[in-house]
Amino acid sequence: MGDTHCVKVVCEGAYLTPARRHRYDEGHVIQPPNAPDPRVDACARYAVLDLGVYPDLDRVCRVMAGALGVEHVAVVLATARRCWVPAAAGWTPRDLGQRAAEQLSKAPRSPAAWAGARLPAFDALFGDGHWGAAATTPLTTPGGVQIGLLLAASAAPRVDWDRSAAQLHDGAALIMQVLEARAASAQLDRGRQERERLAGRLHQATLTARTFQAIADLTALPLDEDDSLRGAAQLTAELISADWAGLQFRPGGTPESVWPEQDGRPGPPLPASDVPVLDAAAGWTFPDGEPGALACVDVPGRAARLAFARRGMDARWSSSDRQVLRDLTWALRHLLSFAAQASALRGLEEQLQFALRNLPMILWVTDARGALAVAEGSGLTQLGLRREQVLGRSLDEVLGGTLNVTALRAELGVGQERRQEVTLAGRVYDTHRVRLPDGGGTLGVAFDVTELVESRAQARRAQRHAETLLDLTQVMALSGSLPEVTLQALEVLLPALPHSWMVLWFREGPLLRPLVSCGEQPEAIAQWQRRGVPLTDAFAQRLLAGAAVQLNPPDLPERLRNEGLHGALLMPVRAGETLMVLGAYRREPLAWSPVERDLLSVAARVVQVSLERRDTLAELRSAAVTDSLTGLGNRRAFEADLRAALARGPVTLVTLDVDGLKQVNDTQGHARGDELLRSVARALGNLLGPDEGAYRVGGDEFCLLLRGLPGRALPDLDAALLSVKADGFAQAGASAGSASAPLDGQDPEALWQLADERMYLEKARRRQVR
Structure with a gap:
């Protein structure tokens, strides 16, 4: 059953292989054995999957037999696995075994189809091998799943089935109502059991929670x-x-x-x-x-x-x-x-005493009036104070108002904490203060964090350096023109070079001229830079040799310093034959640091990568639309140019196929065949006017896009290919066909197909002539 084709059968429980498919007037698609079968789920919901006895369904069958005036009524259920009869009237369970159920499930759906029909199961059920007539109606769940059928049969053909159709349909609806009632009752039973189970779990969970709460209370x-x-x-x-x-x-x-x-x-x-x-x-x-x-x-x-x-x-x-x-x-x-x-609390108390004795810190407590009630810690010695000197005095008085304790009591609520860095006697202290609940006093502690503050400052500088480098590497991934990418790199770098401006120079003849500038620069220096720097300049010679140039204030002439230039840092940028120079200039007399030099070097690398990528992308774009053998446009270029030409106006599309290429390949080799294609390409290129194109779109297939109104005369290809014959390909030729837009349509695919069809007609004509 691994075949993916659908198999249509009348019985929902039988399978037919694709090799033995039969057509029925009415059928169902059977899913593979391991695919989900909604009928199984429906029968499970109604609890009729087993082969038990169902008195409620048997009663409906007996009522239907009396209402229809027939001897036999049966409920036949079918899934992808099996067929069975859970209830019947007139037949006994022994009569309706698995084989009989399968036969009944294959019964035609129309009573008329039963006239004279024979089923082996009915021969056995009716005894003499003959029977009168029967009718069926499907059993369909409210969700639209057909789980079987209701069958009524009579040994004598005396039943008016047309008049009984409505009764049979009502009987099927009654069967489904009984099944739905069974499902609802089972669901209620499950819900009641689930509620009882959840109630028991809730009671047990409550007892457990109370017990563990009592265990937790033992800690108190x-x-x-x-x-x-x-x-x-x-x-x-x-x-x-x-x-x-x-x-x-x-x-x-x-x-x-x-x-x-x-x-x-x-x-x-x-x-x-x-x-x-x-x-x-x-x-x-x-x-x-x-x-x-x-x-x-x-x-x-x-x-x-x-x-x-x-x-x-x-x-x-x-x-x-x-x-x-x-x-x-x-x-x-x-x-x-x-x-x-x-135990740990006792240890912390001991550690606090150790810290107060040995670390540069101060612990204090003030009363509601702001007077010091407690003052401990070796940090007092660093401030030139002793414990006996400060007790009873105002903390504002001792520290000269640095902490503003009076304002603190007004701002802080009970239990709130205030953290502040203050500088005392040239040292930086990290203070933590909290207002106490008893009388409005304060508790405070101060740690000497001078070394930590200096380390943080260095870390912030290193972080800014790293962030600048990261931003520069991200600029490297941007697309755009070289001036745009360079300007973004300079804007990222400029904040890390205080009191500076930056210029990207490019080589133009005998001069280096500014391409991009960023930052504020003195006007006199800006005019000098706009005039350009001769390549004969000593510093320019060093840059041409690939060396960086660093100029601090003492290295510059006094004239330039008077005009506002106090330093220069120049990095050469070379990509292939392109030479550029990235320069940073100082407005203040500050020397260049190694960090600044590293940053400018990374910026130079960004510019270099942008240059290299620009050249690489240009080569890739050209290779993507060029046929490597002939130098003409390839199929991708042809399709793009055809759409563009159709958008501009009238255009004529010519397709041609080179005659004789296979013979050249077979007799003279593929290298000679390649030379034939290049010769044809040169000949086609000579036919083109402005805004026209020639393309190799396949092995020996070429296309031309010619400007002009529909119906324009095609070029004489035979005359054009005389140069090919002159190259030693005497038997070479070409068959061509054309289509013009808008005369022959505007759709690119249709236009190309029409030109191909005309080309093949021309090829056939030429073959007949030969």
Whole structure:
């Protein structure tokens, strides 16, 4: 069934191979076996996939048999896999087996088609091999899926099927109503079961949440680690309905019973192996020999574990119990982390005291009046102050109003923090201040960050340098003319070169002239630059040799410095035969730094890449539209020029095919055949006037685009190709055809096809003449 063609069959459950297709007046497309079958889903929804007994459907069949006055009524269901009869009247289940169902499902849809027809299944069902007539109507779901048919049959041809058609259709609708009622009832049952399941899960989740909240609340009690673990074990045992819970403090030790309350008496021995969960079938028993289920949870960070047990041969741990035990590990980690935080807090206090003694920092507390109540830290010594000198004094007074504590109390709310960098005695301090809730005082700390501030400044300069380089590399990827790309590169670079302007010079005869300028420059210098720099200049000679030129203020003549030029940095840019110079000029007497030199070098590289890409793109564009053998335009160029010519006005398209190329290739070789094509190309090129073109569009196929009104006389190709014969190709010739626009139409494809057809007619005529 891997064939992708559709197979049309009458029965929705039968397959026919493409080699054995039959035509039916009415059919259905059968999908491959592994393709989804909507009929299977529909039957599953109605719960009629099995071969069970369905009294509700049987009752409808009996009612229909009485209403129609026939002996037999059957519901036949069919999918891509099988056919079956879930309900019938007049026939017994033994009568209607799988084979009979398949035969019935192949019954013609029109009663008239049954006149004299024979089906093996009916021969068996009616006994004597003869039967009267029958009729069917499809069973279609509300979604439009046909899942089978309702069949009525009579052994005697006495039924008026035309009058019974409406009754049969109503019977099919009644069958579908019964099936829809079955589906709705099943859906209600599933919804009720789902609600009951969700309610149970919600109840269990609520109990679990309350238990773990109680375990979390243990952190607020004055308990040590062991008591906290005992409380967690008791709460968990109640949640999972354990019969016993204990706490083992060391591996191999006797566990202490904590649930039910047994005053810490010894509990049952625990396995020495690291087995977290054992059901009763695993063989673990209580000391009295009764089997039970055991679960152990390791205490994070300690060699202890909590144990829980249930009694009975059938004792086991459900998936929800196992999830609770897994979550208990997290809760225990929370309990122990609280104790660790208390220990860490003591350690932080010790570290703070160490920092106050050894690091350049200041810690202070002021009262509501702004007077210093606490002042600690070795940073006081750096400021020339002692603790005894500042206590009781206003912080504004001690620091000369640098922090403006009075304004701080007015601006800050309770618990709000203010951060500020201030400079004291030539050092930079990072201050953090917060208003305290008791009386409106403030808490503050100041760190000496002078070295950090200097490092940040250097990092910012390095970041600006890197961002400038990144922007320059992005400019390198831009398309556009050389002046446009260069101007964008200079605009990116100029902010990194303070007090500067930039110029891109190009070679024009014996001079270097400015192509692009960026930045403010003195007028006198601008006039001098516009006049150009002779290539005989000493600096120009160095640039021509590929060397960079750097001029600081002492290197420049006094005249130029008086006119506003205090430095120059020149980089040669060469791409092929093109020479350009990228120059940066200073308005202030500042020396060039290595960073600035690197940036200008990258900008020069951007210009060079733009030049190289411009040349490469020009070569690629030419190669894309040129036939490499003949130098004429290729097919791509022809199609583009044809559309453009049609848009401009009247044009004549000539197609021609070279005669004799195959003979030359076969007798003289392909190299000689290539020379023939080049000779033809030269001859065609001599025929062209202004705005006309010749193209090689195939192996020996050429096209001409000629200007002029439709009907223009074609050039004498035989005369034009005399030069080809003179090149040694005496048997060479060409057959041509033409089409003109707008006389023959404006569509490019149609015009080309018409010229080809006329060319082939000409080729046939010439062949007859020869």
